[in-house]
Amino acid sequence: MKEKLFRTDTKALVGAVIIGIVFVIMEQVTGRIDAVLDPTLLLLNGTCWAFFTGLIVLMYKQPAGIIAGLVEAIVAMATAYSPLAFFFIFANTIGSIVYSLITMKFSMEKLSHHILGQIGCNVTGNLCVMAGLIYVIHLDWKIALLSSAITALVGTIVAGILTKSVYGALKKSALL
Amino acid sequence: MALSKLDPRTKLVWYALMIYFSLSCRTAVQLGLVLLVCVMASLILTRSLKQYKVMITILLLLGLQILIVQLIFCREGVLIYQWGILKIYSEAIPLAITGILKATLIFFSSMQFFTSATPQEFTLMLMKFQIPYRYAMLAGLSVRFLPLMKAEYISIMDSQRTRGLKMESVWDNLKSIIPTFLPFLYRAVRRSTETALAMELRGYGRSKNRTFSSVLTIKHYDIALITAMLLVIIISLASRILPLI
Numbered sequence: 014m015k016e017k018l019f020r021t022d023t024k025a026l027v028g029a030v031i032i033g034i035v036f037v038i039m040e041q042v043t044g045r046i047d048a049v050l051d052p053t054l055l056l057l058n059g060t061c062w063a064f065f066t067g068l069i070v071l072m073y074k075q076p077a078g079i080i081a082g083l084v085e086a087i088v089a090m091a092t093a094y095s096p097l098a099f100f101f102i103f104a105n106t107i108g109s110i111v112y113s114l115i116t117m118k119f120s121m122e123k124l125s126h127h128i129l130g131q132i133g134c135n136v137t138g139n140l141c142v143m144a145g146l147i148y149v150i151h152l153d154w155k156i157a158l159l160s161s162a163i164t165a166l167v168g169t170i171v172a173g174i175l176t177k178s179v180y181g182a183l184k185k186s187a188l189l
Numbered sequence: 190m191a192l193s194k195l196d197p198r199t200k201l202v203w204y205a206l207m208i209y210f211s212l213s214c215r216t217a218v219q220l221g222l223v224l225l226v227c228v229m230a231s232l233i234l235t236r237s238l239k240q241y242k243v244m245i246t247i248l249l250l251l252g253l254q255i256l257i258v259q260l261i262f263c264r265e266g267v268l269i270y271q272w273g274i275l276k277i278y279s280e281a282i283p284l285a286i287t288g289i290l291k292a293t294l295i296f297f298s299s300m301q302f303f304t305s306a307t308p309q310e311f312t313l314m315l316m317k318f319q320i321p322y323r324y325a326m327l328a329g330l331s332v333r334f335l336p337l338m339k340a341e342y343i344s345i346m347d348s349q350r351t352r353g354l355k356m357e358s359v360w361d362n363l364k365s366i367i368p369t370f371l372p373f374l375y376r377a378v379r380r381s382t383e384t385a386l387a388m389e390l391r392g393y394g395r396s397k398n399r400t401f402s403s404v405l406t407i408k409h410y411d412i413a414l415i416t417a418m419l420l421v422i423i424i425s426l427a428s429r430i431l432p433l434i
Contacts, residue, residue, distance in 0.1 A: 023389050026323065028381040030331045034338045035377045039370060042362075048254065049359045057363075072378075076324070084331050090299035093247045096255060096292035098299070099208060148212055149291050150255055151284045156262045179374070188378045 017117040020074035029069065029077035033084030036065040040085060041094055059164035063135050063172035064179075066105065070112045071121060071180050072189055078109035100145030108138030121180070128173040135165040135172070195234075196411040197306045197314040202418045203230075207298035209422055211291050213429070217283065220290035227297055240304060244296065251296075252289040259285040308332040313405045323394050338377065345373050 043057040050057070065085075070078040082105025089098040112134040119126035139161040146157035183189055210223045232238055259281045266279030306314075308329035315325035346356065346369050354368055355361040388394075 021323075022385075023323075023394060024382060024385040026327060027330065027385040027388065028378065030327050031334055031338065031377050031381040031384070032374075034331060034334050035374060037335075038339060038342050038373075039366075042366065046359055046363055046366075048250070050363075080324075080327060087303070088331075088335070090295065091303040093244065093251060093292075093296040093300075096251055096288065096295070099212075099295050149295075150258055150288045152258065152262055153264060179371070183375075183378065186375065188375065188382065 018075055018113055020077065025073040025077045026080070028073045029080040030084060032065070032069050032072070033081030034088075036069070036081055036085045037088045039065065040089070041092075044094055054160060054163055056164060056167045059135075059139070059168040060171045060175075062104075062138065063108075063131055063168035064175045066108050066134055066138070067112055067116075067127070067130055067172060067176040068180060070109055070116065071176065072183065075110070075113050078113060079106050082106055082109050096149050097142055097145035100141050100149075103144075104138040104141035107141060108134040111137045124173065124177050127177045127180075128169060131169040131173040131176070135168045139165040139168070195305075195414075196405060196407050197310045198317070198405075198407065199411045199414050200302055200305050201314070202415045204298050204302040206418045206422060207294060207301075209425070211294040211298070213425065214291075215287075217286050217290055220287065220294060224290060224294050224297065227294065227301065231297075231301055241297065241300065244300065248289075248293055248296065251292055252285075255288040255292065256282075256285045259288065309401070309403070310405070313401065313403070317405055322397070322399050341376060341380075342369070342373050345369050345376070 039061050040058060043061045044055070047055045047057045066078065066082065069081045073081075083102065086098065086101035086105050089095055089101055095101070112130050115133045116126065116130040119129070121127065121130075142164075143154075143157045143161040146152045146160065147154055152160070207223070207227055211220070214220045214223060228238070231241070260277055261275070263278050263281035263284055264276075265284070266281070268276055269279050270277040311328040312325045315328060316322060346365075349365065349368055350356055354365055356365050
């Protein structure tokens with residue numbers, strides 16, 4: 014069980030930081046597209062977040078997932094990429110831990126395993142973002158809940174499929 | 190007293206205080222006052238606000254985003270304008286201003302904290318919090334790799350553009366995510382493997398303790414400042430919680 018949850022070798026720690034930076038850059042790219050296409054829902058951004066949270070946990074396990082999430086949240090706060098950046102600290106940490114706890118029970122060979130992991134990750138992560146929508150943007154809780162639910166739904170399905178294909182490709186390439 | 194003379198732990202408590210105020214203040218006036226104090230502190234300690242110039246454009250975009258969200262979704266106050274399904278209520282603008290001030294305060298204090306110390310100081314601060322060296326040094330590593338990875342992503346985008354990938358409109362950018370992102374991810378994984386190997390060959394993590402060229406020592410004025418700031422947080426929290434009991 015411990016082997017499925019933790020990995021503390023140098024490769025995992027350095028990988029967490031470097032993939033965390035890739036995470037930051039891709040979030041900024043998708044964030045800019047979302048600002049034009051759907052500024053209230055941030056579907057691309059939410060999907061990108063769920064995909065990276067899942068992929069990093071699958072590749073390097075914990076504490077790499079938490080480290081990469083913290084790198085993303087801290088850079089997001091320092092570069093003002095989102096008004097909700099402060100809540101990303103909690104969303105990234107909790108989302109990553111929940112994904113780890115769910116996926117440690119599965120072989121991660123089927124799409125359903127990835128979708129189940131993403132359900133836990135998206136629900137908890139988007140709940141933290143929902144708190145941000147209420148406290149920082151002062152949205153009504155019903156609208157914040159609807160927005161978070163749509164983002165979580167899209168994120169779960171698309172990120173589940175993407176994580177399976179990219180993680181499979183990475184395993185085949187022997188880069189891990 | 191220059192900003193560089195302050196201990197990173199003092200700056201961390203100041204940052205926590207600003208975040209606490211940004212989340213607990215309810216009116217635009219309160220938030221404006223806290224923001225003013227934060228800006229004045231920066232001006233007094235660094236004698237310049239030049240580094241925050243980049244903030245203006247980003248904050249304008251951020252403000253516009255919050256304003257659009259409030260205009261579309263706010264249902265508080267009285268209806269002042271209606272156009273089809275779009276209804277604008279009187280509370281939309283004040284709520285948008287409060288939201289913008291909160292976001293500005295969080296952003297300003299974050300920038301203030303993260304640009305006030307060197308990566309080595311952050312590493313030393315984390316080690317003072319009993320975080321093992323293997324983890325604490327990752328703060329410096331991320332600062333070192335951020336510009337490198339950004340340059341790598343730009344070079345991948347240029348390569349794809351040379352191969353004929355269109356990147357002119359938003360739709361083109363959306364379609365170009367996968368062809369630019371996948372090579373970027375694979376290169377990042379390869380780079381992390383190479384970096385980890387190079388670090389291990391240089392003896393990283395061989396011994397638990399490391400020596401540094403500088404040491405963090407907390408001064409009397411740092412202790413006084415930290416105590417004062419923590420007292421402000423405690424008194425403020427107590428004044429909110431005690432009436433509820």
